[in-house]
Amino acid sequence: MATKIGILTFDDFTDADLFLHWDLLNRVKLYGLSNNWNVKILGTKETHLSVSGLKVETHGQIDEVDSCNAVLLTSGKGTRNIVNNDSYLSRLNLDPTSQLLAAQCSGSLILGAKGLLQNKEVSAYPPITKHLIEYGANLQKKSLVVDGYLATASSCLSSVLLSSWLIEKLVDEDAKKIVLESIMPLSGFSDLNLF
Amino acid sequence: MATKIGILTFDDFTDADLFLHWDLLNRVKLYGLSNNWNVKILGTKETHLSVSGLKVETHGQIDEVDSCNAVLLTSGKGTRNIVNNDSYLSRLNLDPTSQLLAAQCSGSLILGAKGLLQNKEVSAYPPITKHLIEYGANLQKKSLVVDGYLATASSCLSSVLLSSWLIEKLVDEDAKKIVLESIMPLSGFSDLNLF
Secondary structure (H helix, E strand, C coil): CCEEEEEECCCCECHHHHHHHHHHHHHHHHCCCCCCEEEEEEECCCEEEECCCCEEECCEEHHHHHHCCEEEECCCCCHHHHCCCHHHHHHCCCCCCCCEEEEEHHHHHHHHHCCCCCCCEEECCHHHHHHHHHCCCEEECCCEEEECCEEEECCHHHHHHHHHHHHHHHCCHHHHHHHHHCCCCCCCCHHHCCC | CCEEEEEECCCCECHHHHHHHHHHHHHHHHCCCCCCEEEEEEECCCEEEECCCCEEECCEEHHHHHHCCEEEECCCCCHHHHCCCHHHHHHCCCCCCCCEEEEEHHHHHHHHHCCCCCCCEEECCHHHHHHHHHCCCEEECCCEEEECCEEEECCHHHHHHHHHHHHHHHCCHHHHHHHHHCCCCCCCCHHHCCC
16 A cells, blocks of 8 residues: 655745655655655645745645645745635644644644644744644744654754654654665764854 | 856756755845845756656756856756766856856766866765766865865755855855754754764
């Protein structure tokens, strides 16, 4: 049976927060780490436009999330239009008891609007902490926070941790390591500790 | 006068190696860090297809590199079709005395094919080290290597360092810091040292 991952996007998405996940998750297929691995970008239109003006084609509608083993909610200004859009939210049939739910940065707001963050441990993404608290979440100042089937990540580069979590849960630890090794800087991350 | 950056792409590009740079470089404009900042994706067709099957629209032809202040060469399997394509290479009028030249992973091969790596210090991207030596380069096992106007980076996540270098050279150190801070994981990179 196929493992199906839906990456949710929308207009005004943050480029890296979609494309980095797309790249990392597809490496599972490119490297032959799973026999039947299907990553789809889901939206409400045939194409969506990023906050910087880049167009991305979708592979299906958001209603498809109910057939996914895992749903990854990307981030960006566009999430603010979704959280008050009842007709949009009613199409998102997410099941936190049988699906992995992964939210990148402000993608967490969509989980909150769906009522899925009540008493959940979540990553404290600074620009939206107030809203996360209003949704009943318990904030943790960590890049990646996992609470059962739900994982939240803060800031663009934490997407590496979030995709890694999905790969480990859906395939195994070896697959996660192979994907991570393929993107790690030659001299590790020491060069990136710039502050 | 506008600061113009050309990001070179082609079919079979590695997704993250294009899109992460695109995102980071565009943050300069999104955050108002430069008045006249123009990032263009340049190719030979109206759209190019990534190695994982994602389509990206180009904003101009590769001949435009000669009007760019900086040229960023992305990476991927597709670079192998370019290095022996004389008509392609002849359209790439790169000037290492007046332009910043930045190569991500196998994008270095294109610089080598243009004869621009002779006696240059470059990052030793493992899958292509043999070719880099054939092009006369001196390999350094570092994530980012800068040699005058030329910088080379190895592996996907080193793109953060390469884009940072461009932003610091073309704007200033403050702009670089603002962009980097916007993508850093909440708990720094310590979580990413997984090996």
